[in-house]
Amino acid sequence: SAVISQKPSRDICQRGTSLTIQCQVDSQVTMMFWYRQQPGQSLTLIATANQGSEATYESGFVIDKFPISRPNLTFSTLTVSNMSPEDSSIYLCSVVGDNEQFFGPGTRLTVL
Amino acid sequence: RKEVEQDPGPFNVPEGATVAFNCTYSNSASQSFFWYRQDCRKEPKLLMSVYSSGNEDGRFTAQLNRASQYISLLIRDSKLSDSATYLCVVNTNAGKSTFGDGTTLTVKP
Numbered sequence: 617s618a619v620i621s622q623k624p625s626r627d628i629c630q631r632g633t634s635l636t637i638q639c640q641v642d643s644q645v646t647m648m649f650w651y652r653q654q655p656g657q658s659l660t661l662i663a664t665a666n667q668g669s670e671a672t673y674e675s676g677f678v679i680d681k682f683p684i685s686r687p688n689l690t691f692s693t694l695t696v697s698n699m700s701p702e703d704s705s706i707y708l709c710s711v712v713g714d715n716e717q718f719f720g721p722g723t724r725l726t727v728l
Numbered sequence: 729r730k731e732v733e734q735d736p737g738p739f740n741v742p743e744g745a746t747v748a749f750n751c752t753y754s755n756s757a758s759q760s761f762f763w764y765r766q767d768c769r770k771e772p773k774l775l776m777s778v779y780s781s782g783n784e785d786g787r788f789t790a791q792l793n794r795a796s797q798y799i800s801l802l803i804r805d806s807k808l809s810d811s812a813t814y815l816c817v818v819n820t821n822a823g824k825s826t827f828g829d830g831t832t833l834t835v836k837p
Contacts, residue, residue, distance in 0.1 A: 649824075658815060658827040659772070708771055715760065717817070717825055719771035 618643055618713050620720035628726045629699055636695045637723045639709030644689035649710040650682070653722070659708065665692045699727045731755060734816050734828035742836055745806045749831045751799040751816030760819040761792055763801045765812045766830065772815055775801075806835045 619642040629635050639648065647666055651659040662682055663671040671684040685693045696703050704727045709720040734751045741747050753761075761778035776783060778790040778799050789802040799816055816828035 658829045659825075660827075661824065664824065715777065716774045717762075717764075717772075719773070722771050 617716075618645070618711050618718040620709055620711065620718055622707075622709055622720040622723050624723060625721065626724040626726075628728065631700050631727055633699055634695055634697045635699065635725060636693050637707055637709075639692045639694070639720055641690045641709075641711055643713070645711045645713065646689070647712065648686065648692045649712075650684065650692070650694045651708045651710060651719075653706040653708060655705070662694070662707075696725065699725075701727045703727050729754060730829075731826045732816055732818050732828040734814075735831045736829070737831040737833070739831065739833045740836060741806055741833070743806055743808060745835075746802065746804045747806060747833060748803075749801045749814055749816075749833075751801075751828055753797050753799070753816075753818045753826075755818070755820050755826075756797065758797075758818045758820050761799050762817040762819075762825075763788075763790055763799075764815040764817055764827075766815055767812050772827075775814070803833075806833075808835050808837060811835045 621640045623638045650662040653659045661674050662677045663673045665671045665684045665686040667686045667689050683695045706722040706724050708722045732753050763775040764772040765775045766772040778792045780792050782791045787804045791800045811834050813830040813832045815830045818826050
């Protein structure tokens with residue numbers, strides 16, 4: 617199994633600002649995933665972060681809006697840039713191990 | 729059409745009831761199938777994997793029909809603690825998951 621921690625657990629931000637979310641895993645993993653879960657909806661994959669290469673973004677998500685870092689095999693960051701109220705959501709970090717997907721506790725973001 | 733579609737719910741059932749959730753997927757190349765459970769304000773957690781032969785874990789039974797591209801989850805003898813949102817998850821490539829919108833179950837005393 618994998619234990620994932622995220623920081624911050626929640627934040628309230630003003631529009632136009634940026635927030636960086638940190639994800640730490642207790643084991644080395646090749647791929648880390650960033651998801652968004654908007655209120656009342658299911659999870660949508662934002663991007664896949666591989667160590668040593670650029671992240672791969674899903675349709676509808678771009679690097680300028682959601683830059684990702686992956687400096688080593690246990691850590692990643694997701695930045696939500698130039699925020700608007702539409703970015704209010706829960707952002708979850710995830711890894712896969714033993715045919716199971718593990719999620720961090722999420723970062724609950726509210727943009728005013 | 730969504731890649732993964734679930735019963736919209738919500739399901740409100742009394743304790744002890746049997747409830748079934750259905751899920752269909754559109755990509756015939758899908759490889760792996762799962763049911764996840766998400767409690768309110770918590771992250772999703774794996775409930776069970778789904779195999780063509782079907783699998784059972786206590787009160788929970790999952791079935792996969794590849795020909796019909798259909799997945800089901802049956803919960804018998806519902807408990808109050810089963811109240812949650814149940815997510816159907818389909819993988820086409822290693823580590824890349826597509827989630828259904830979830831079906832919310834409320835079990836009432």
